[in-house]
Amino acid sequence: MIKRSFFGIARPKLEYDTIEDVRPEPVSVKPGRRVTLFIDAPFTRAGRTMIKKGDSVVPGQRLQLYEDNPKAYTISPVAGRIAEISSFLGMMEKQMTAVIIDIDQEGGDSADTPFKEVSQNPSLQEAARFLAASAGKPDLAQFQDPDRSVKTIVVLGADRDLMTVTNQYVIKTGIASVKTGIDILRKITGVQNVVITVAQHQVQVAGSTAAGVRAVGSKYPLAHPEMILRYLLPEQTGQGGIALFTAEAVASIGEAFSSGLIPMEKIVTTVKKDGTRKLVSVTVGTPITDILAAVGEKIEPGDRLIAGGPMTGAALYSPDHPVEPDTDAVIIQGKETIVEGTDTPCTNCGQCVRICPVNIPVNELVRYMDAGEYEQAAERTALFSCIECGLCAYVCESRIPVFQFIRLAKHAVERMNAAEEANA
Numbered sequence: 036m037i038k039r040s041f042f043g044i045a046r047p048k049l050e051y052d053t054i055e056d057v058r059p060e061p062v063s064v065k066p067g068r069r070v071t072l073f074i075d076a077p078f079t080r081a082g083r084t085m086i087k088k089g090d091s092v093v094p095g096q097r098l099q100l101y102e103d104n105p106k107a108y109t110i111s112p113v114a115g116r117i118a119e120i121s122s123f124l125g126m127m128e129k130q131m132t133a134v135i136i137d138i139d140q141e142g143g144d145s146a147d148t149p150f151k152e153v154s155q156n157p158s159l160q161e162a163a164r165f166l167a168a169s170a171g172k173p174d175l176a177q178f179q180d181p182d183r184s185v186k187t188i189v190v191l192g193a194d195r196d197l198m199t200v201t202n203q204y205v206i207k208t209g210i211a212s213v214k215t216g217i218d219i220l221r222k223i224t225g226v227q228n229v230v231i232t233v234a235q236h237q238v239q240v241a242g243s244t245a246a247g248v249r250a251v252g253s254k255y256p257l258a259h260p261e262m263i264l265r266y267l268l269p270e271q272t273g274q275g276g277i278a279l280f281t282a283e284a285v286a287s288i289g290e291a292f293s294s295g296l297i298p299m300e301k302i303v304t305t306v307k308k309d310g311t312r313k314l315v316s317v318t319v320g321t322p323i324t325d326i327l328a329a330v331g332e333k334i335e336p337g338d339r340l341i342a343g344g345p346m347t348g349a350a351l352y353s354p355d356h357p358v359e360p361d362t363d364a365v366i367i368q369g370k371e372t373i374v375e376g377t378d379t380p381c382t383n384c385g386q387c388v389r390i391c392p393v394n395i396p397v398n399e400l401v402r403y404m405d406a407g408e409y410e411q412a413a414e415r416t417a418l419f420s421c422i423e424c425g426l427c428a429y430v431c432e433s434r435i436p437v438f439q440f441i442r443l444a445k446h447a448v449e450r451m452n453a454a455e456e457a458n459a
């Protein structure tokens with residue numbers, strides 16, 4: 036039995052919401068003064084970047100960091116001038132580069148960007164070169180990985196976390212773009228087997244995409260990609276590589292090649308302090324503070340801002356943090372509703388073990404993690420089988436932040452393994 040709410044007033048049910056639960060018309064949010072974009076590469080060679088502070092940029096312009104790393108780039112969603120390029124430490128010490136652009140309030144012309152030209156003849160190479168930073172963050176580079184042989188493309192039309200309806204909205208209002216995106220993916224990758232997974236109430240609309248349609252159950256975490264692969268599509272998993280895309284990412288591919296413009300407007304489900312939700316359509320790179328102003332919400336000292344859904348999202352340090360291409364939800368949690376984690380010892384109640392969807396002995400795992408024995412945790416309790424659904428933390432009566440500990444433990448083991456490899 037679930038004894039407590041993880042989330043106070045904005046209490047998530049353990050059932051996914053449907054798009055009908057949320058007012059469907061998104062509020063349009065444009066960045067006011069500047070945007071911040073992240074490039075997935077460390078900023079280690081400051082003097083040798085292809086982009087420089089003071090450079091003018093136009094909407095749709097490709098901003099590549101280093102000449103010898105074509106995968107490390109972002110796309111400018113605005114006209115303006117680069118104000119700063121700097122290091123940024125992401126989740127779990129991930130080293131990235133932040134590019135801040137001051138917006139030219141007069142606007143700019145994107146008509147002559149190189150993507151317009153190449154969009155006439157869709158190819159995998161150009162799609163990977165231009166669309167990695169577009170709405171939904173389509174990962175096309177995975178088809179270029181020589182160690183992978185993708186046999187199946189899975190389009191995720193059901194949102195993975197609770198209270199979030201971003202991809203449902205795309206299925207509801209943008210199914211034509213999803214269909215075009217699927218057709219283009221088939222053409223440029225050669226992978227013909229495409230499956231789209233959607234909530235039960237969207238099975239019919241998803242049928243128009245000519246992909247195989249699978250209905251996802253309404254109970255959390257059945258729409259989690261790992262659960263879909265393990266339980267809904269085991270036959271595809273056995274056939275080799277699977278490439279996962281959100282519905283929004285596939286719609287971006289469809290829109291990009293239809294219009295010649297790179298889609299940089301992102302749908303974000305916003306949950307306010309009183310638990311009400313608003314969908315916003317926001318330019319990638321926009322500070323979250325601009326969203327707060329648009330939905331009439333204020334952050335007070337002690338409140339918490341979360342990027343992502345209530346079960347798996349991560350707290351942000353600042354409302355100036357930008358919307359990223361894969362930010363599906365933003366939650367503002369009032370200080371009076373925050374349930375803090377504690378250092379109360381595990382009572383061995385077994386709730387976490389009973390609820391874990393992949394049968395991890397979470398209580399044992401907690402003991403290893405408490406003792407800092409991360410390698411033993413990995414070896415003896417299948418730490419890496421954890422799909423990071425957050426259910427164990429949700430039910431823990433001692434309020435142990437189990438989920439956060441698990442992420443830290445995985446990170447610690449990965450770092451140890453990387454160090455061992457480097458030494459070898």
Ligand code: SF4
Pocket residue numbers: 387390391392393394395397420421422423424425426427428438441
């Ligand atoms: S987060 Fe917790 S409940 Fe979810 S899979 Fe991992 S150990 Fe199991």
Ligand code: SF4
Pocket residue numbers: 380381382383384385386387388397398401427430431432433434435437
């Ligand atoms: S970690 Fe929490 S839920 Fe799991 S056995 Fe211990 S007290 Fe119970």
